[in-house]
Amino acid sequence: MAAVAEKRQGSLSRIAYDQIKTMILQKDLIPGQFVNEAQLQQLLGLGRTPVREAILALAQDNLVRVHPRRGIEITRPTPKDIHDIFEIRLLLEPLVLRQCFYRVDLQWALDMRARLIQHQDDEAGNAGQTAAPLIDLDNQFHLALVDTLHNQYASQLMRSLTDYLNLIRITAWRPSRYQVSNREHIAILDAIIEQRMEDACQLLSDHIQLSYQEAINTMLHASF
Incomplete structure (x- = not known):
């Protein structure tokens, strides 16, 4: 009992x-x-x-x-929280992609690209309606790339950041950022599918930096 x-x-x-x-x-x-x-x-x-x-x-x-x-x-993310999370992402994710580039499943890349494309025409819709599926796809995209390394500690680290990253997105992203981020994911996948490693790694680094800048600028200019 x-x-x-x-x-x-x-x-x-x-x-x-x-x-x-x-x-x-x-x-x-x-x-x-x-x-x-x-x-x-x-x-x-x-x-x-x-x-x-x-x-x-x-x-x-x-x-x-x-x-x-x-x-x-x-919790309300602080600029220091945002900096630290995006710093570790910038160190981890492009390095994993470079190391595992030719192990990325191209069928996964094609399927993920198709799912992201489905949301491309949602910009004219309600941002609150489009944010949730795009956040979910965002998480799936980044987790899948890190999982390609087949390193349980790297995968656990990335998963441990997911909920807090979601909190940052809903707190410090403007609605327009979701669709811009979506297009950046598609560009990265295009480079992967076309086997352009240098472009894919650079696009991923730029994407993480732009996501960071969006979040940090919003937090620094917010009035609480």
């Missing part, structure tokens, strides 16, 4: 974690906002223990910060 109760408690904690993370990434909970455990329990319809465990896990992933006597702050 104890094992069953423990398993159920773990399941509820995971549900709480997923639901709170979704609220953060959908901006139902706003970066910089303070909430408390009681509010989250009421929102989720869950008890104190799973919510508390979820908060601790979210804090480990840097999606929330716990302040004694003040409550739980939804």
Whole structure:
């Protein structure tokens, strides 16, 4: 019975974690906002223990910060956070692509390009509707390139950055950046498909730099 109760408690904690993370990434909970455990329990319809465990896990992933006597702050990325994450990406991703260029699955590249092309005509639509699938494709694109190295530590590192990168995107990207980023991904894939290694690596480096500049400029000029 104890094992069953423990398993159920773990399941509820995971549900709480997923639901709170979704609220953060959908901006139902706003970066910089303070909430408390009681509010989250009421929102989720869950008890104190799973919510508390979820908060601790979210804090480990840097999606929330716990302040004694003040409550739980939804993380607002700082310029230093943004710099550090994009710095490691710029060191890692182009190097992996260069080292593994001829191991990239060309069928994957063609399929990913086709999926990105599907979103090219969405610019006239509602940005809130197009952002979610483009963020998902963005993650898939970068994770797949790093996975080509077949190095579990590099892949784990890249995955550990994903949620925080999503937080940066929703906090510090203008709606137009999603479509520009989409076109940059297509250009990188074109170079891969055409086996232009130098171009592909340079385009990937430029893409990461431009994404960084978009985020850092928005954060530096934002008024909170």
